[in-house]
Amino acid sequence: MILTKAQYDEIAQCLVSVPPTRQSLRKLKQRFPSQSQATLLSIFSQEYQKHIKRTHAKHHTSEAIESYYQRYLNGVVKNGAAPVLLDLANEVDYAPSLMARLILERFLQEHEETPPSKSIINSMLRDPSQIPDGVLANQVYQCIVNDCCYGPLVDCIKHAIGHEHEVLLRDLLLEKNLSFLDQLRAKGYDKTPDFILQVPVAVEGHIIHWIESKASFGDECSHHAYLHDQFWSYWNRFGPGLVIYWYGFIQELDCNRERGILLKACFPTNIVTLCHSIA
């Protein structure tokens, strides 16, 4: 699961302009049978998000929105049961869930007197039954269940994956008899790692004070963001630590070991603990 930069680039190359659908994922799995499905999905998702970030603005010009909305209206007039919105999103290379949001916003602007609040939009996307127009509700729902990278369902899956891996890591730590502090964020702390070891350990010759669980693939972009936003802060406050990218990472990124950030793709096997009896 640890990929070289070259391997990663090869996969990323195949993902250019691939719509985030079930079918695309299936094809990707066939193309890279040796990689785990979760890793591929994670890479795909991250690459797609990068792509969307780059192109987001052009879909949000008023001209673009107007043109999409007209196309949607024309489409549903012809056939309300056809996947008008989904096809439109795929055609213009935009995430279906985001396209659904765009059109929903535009629809509500037209039909409601006050511009819709973000929370109302979110609520409607979570539960399209609330959308006053039955056809649009179906179209939106279709976009959401067919989008593998965006939308409330995907968000929930991602959140659940993160949570599950934290639980997994906690079990592993308990199993190894390593005492730790966790749930620090719930206690009001900002910027703390998932686990702070009460007694430091050594992994592959490196001292570890804390462990952060990342249920994603560590690519350059996300890793640098994490370093900047989290890991160096943890390092500052708690000393060197370990990051586990459960879905792997680019090998070359594991270059900060000496400086105090160790990367692993699984729970380390050889953990050296402090010996209390000095014989």
Next chain:
Amino acid sequence: MAAVLESLLREEVSVAAVVRWIARSTQGSEDNAGEAAALSSLRALRKEFVPFLLNFLREQSSRVLPQGPPTPAKTPGASAALPGRPGGPPRGSRGARSQLFPPTEAQSTAAEAPLARRGGRRRGPGPARERGGRGLEEGVSGESLPGAGGRRLRGSGSPSRPSLTLSDPPNLSNLEEFPPVGSVPPGPTGTKPSRRINPTPVSEERSLSKPKTCFTSPPISCVPSSQPSALDTSPWGLGLPPGCRSLQEEREMLRKERSKQLQQSPTPTCPTPELGSPLPSRTGSLTDEPADPARVSSRQRLELVALVYSSCIAENLVPNLFLELFFVFQLLTARRMVTAKDSDPELSPAVLDSLESPLFQSIHDCVFFAVQVLECHFQAMMGQLSAACSHSHFVRLFQKQLLQMCQSPGGAGGTVLGEAPDVLSMLGADKLGRLWRLQERLMAPQSSGGPCPPPTFPGCQGFFRDFILSASSFQFNQHLMDSLSLKIQELNGLALPQHEPNDEDGESDVDWQGERKQFAVVLLSLRLLAKFLGFVAFLPYRGPEPPPTGELQDSILALRSQVPPVLDVRTLLQRGLQARRAVLTVPWLVEFLSFADHVVPLLEYYRDIFTLLLRLHRSLVLSQESEGKMCFLNKLLLLAVLGWLFQIPTVPEDLFFLEEGPSYAFEVDTVAPEHGLDNAPVVDQQLLYTCCPYIGELRKLLASWVSGSSGRSGGFMRKITPTTTTSLGAQPSQTSQGLQAQLAQAFFHNQPPSLRRTVEFVAERIGSNCVKHIKATLVADLVRQAESLLQEQLVTQGEEGGDPAQLLEILCSQLCPHGAQALALGREFCQRKSPGAVRALLPEETPAAVLSSAENIAVGLATEKACAWLSANITALIRREVKAAVSRTLRAQGPEPAARGERRGCSRACEHHAPLPSHLISEIKDVLSLAVGPRDPDEGVSPEHLEQLLGQLGQTLRCRQFLCPPAEQHLAKCSVELASLLVADQIPILGPPAQYRLERGQARRLLHMLLSLWKEDFQGPVPLQLLLSPRNVGLLADTRPREWDLLLFLLRELVEKGLMGRMEIEACLGSLHQAQWPGDFAEELATLSNLFLAEPHLPEPQLRACELVQPNRGTVLAQS
């Protein structure tokens, strides 16, 4: 010598000439011939003039000030004759008080009563302007003290000292020539042990003489115990050795005066001896007369001598400026003449003008003289600061000194800067420190003037106020205002630490005290500076007369409104409010405004300020506390200072009452920072009491009621505790406690220093651990209680749950009282933990008695530390933790109150092998996307896969190891969608191409599985009403032929399993009719509704009823 004075008095020579004559040995060119002639004959005596003058004054004052400590006099040559003095009898008969350097004797000042209390100070020649007169309390003059009699002339002295030739300049530093006061002269004269007081050296020759401590007070702790009478009779309990007056002591003296005045000011006419006063001597009944300028006996003569004297001071012709000041102050505060009756009151004018008559014939003369000197002196000082830069330098010095003195521990209010009672330092401090504290307590005014006292200058501040008044220098005032304004702006803009709500652990409670302390220092400095700024700025306009009215007022207003404010306080206030720093800005602004004159509140500029303050005042509703609002104590402080301001006479009452409807909610700029100082707990009780001592009146009132004394008379029980440990509950009696502290001190004295360090270390750590322990046990328990109470509250109050702030209040009112247990628990903890720690750290060989004492002291200190912290902070701590818990609970509830009710965990046997929730959501999502389409022709799911999926869902829901509430919510929603798709037969089934639809039996089985999951396994709410949403029911519209039986089946099962009520379903069906449907679909829907509604409530036998529906519509309603 006297001849010089005499010629001066006869106006033969001018004062200036005399001073020039003294200062310069040569004759000045500006002297006129007559003067020169008069003085030149006395040339040989020039060097002796100043000492003569000083001694003359001391001698003259001896009748007035027999009781005080002597101001050392000066004389250059001991054996020098006094040619100008007729008769020149050996001194001592009358001049006993002050001739410290008599020709032949060394005077002992041993057992001298310290100058303890000075009567009401009079400023200016007016008849006791500030006060109505001298009250009973002035009876505490030295003469009533037995120790006062101790000062007496030492023997007759021996005349054996070598005389100096007059041409030799006197060497004041030569201790051979000027033996220290009280030193035993090289003769058999000195027999009585005496305290040693050395003169101030005045020349660089000091290095040649023996090293001496000159005029410095020896450490108090070194006061020989052989003089208990002198020490004990001092009403201040401060055994200040006589004669050791430094500048600091001068200030102290001033401070005493102020305290006393403050004490008296509310009831100037009838000072009541306090009941239970620790100062029995205060009830003495000596009466004093007020000084009256009209009764000054020889005004001109006094003026002249004062002028000469102050000129000498100004020219630095006296060796010690402060010594002379002290002397002048003694005169100023003299009480009465003791030997006045000895002298003939009917002296002829001629006699009056000569030196034959006493200079000070009455108290009036003394005060008049002192006032003359003081005015000359201070004005002269100011006069010397001619250049602007000197002014600004001086102002800087003034300001620095002001801050230092009025905030140092010795200064007024210094000890209440937020210092927690620190017994360690009590133990560590020398006796001096303890005595200081005791003195503070004793001297602190018993009454600060009722709940709304006028602005005052307590303690050292009085000195600075007097300085400004006496100097009455326009330049100085201007520079002072500039400097004060600048400093205020600087301090007001200081970036004080912000509250970091995310950074809390056991340590930070204690650490936050540091920030509070910093805030307190800044705030108190600001208040002090602003007070003086206000005082100086409004000084020219202040007067006792009521504000002018009518036209005069209009013209004054027009004039004054043109004058720019000394500091743009309006802008500072506005900014402070916007930045949520009112807690810093308002208190000093109030100090500033408290000195405003009558016109100020009428000026538009200040009117704006008052309006802002009024609005702020109204907005500070104490009971309203919520996120982003001001902390309680911050509010209280602002309310207290504002309330005080509104009561000041210069602030018109109608301002407060007539101000029409200030907007209730105080509008704060929306771009204001989330967390300003106002939201940080920067004010603690101590700061509150420091800033608003009048709040203490309430306590005093209660205390006096409790003690049974009358509150009206101002009498109340006064508790004197040398150590500030009153908060610890029951304590041994005060004296035994003091003794205990001494014993502890003594105990450590003869032990190795490491023992003390160990004990202190243990106490400090155990105390700290105790706080953490209480936090982790008692407070954590209370938080848990709060959480369960909150849950109850939420259940009873429904989904809304009420206002979080209100909830918090309810919880806190229930839980905070439990904080009282903290003290008992803390005490118990310290008792349990400290001894072991001390034992472990001390050598094993430590004697048992020492060990047990060390343990006990450690327990005491740790308890003290912990309890002090706990009693001050436990309520706030509980409040904060409960608040955090409430917001956590409310947040965790999320938009849907899913987390409500008891959550079950996995069963005991669960091995957590269930599929992961994320995997299941993903799988179900795939099924949903397949069903919704678009899909490839070969895509679909097998019925087995569906069944397996639902089975896995059950496992996951039962395991819960990895399940988080949002995942469960989505699973619930997805399961409902899946059910709808099953009912509408929309799921593409894989299999032989012919069988592209799910069998009815399979569908029912799957629906049964879902119903069971909903009923048994989901712990959060399942949005079953979505089954009847237009979108999901509409799925049926597309099917041909339409099959309603599964829906009807599902609805019945929902009712039967109690998952949905009939009424609820009816309501959903009813609302379905409102949607737009194809005509035939609407009809069928109506039929379904009717069928469902027509069914009796008995479920099972009616299952077949729907199969009776006529099939003529091409709709298969019943197929099974």
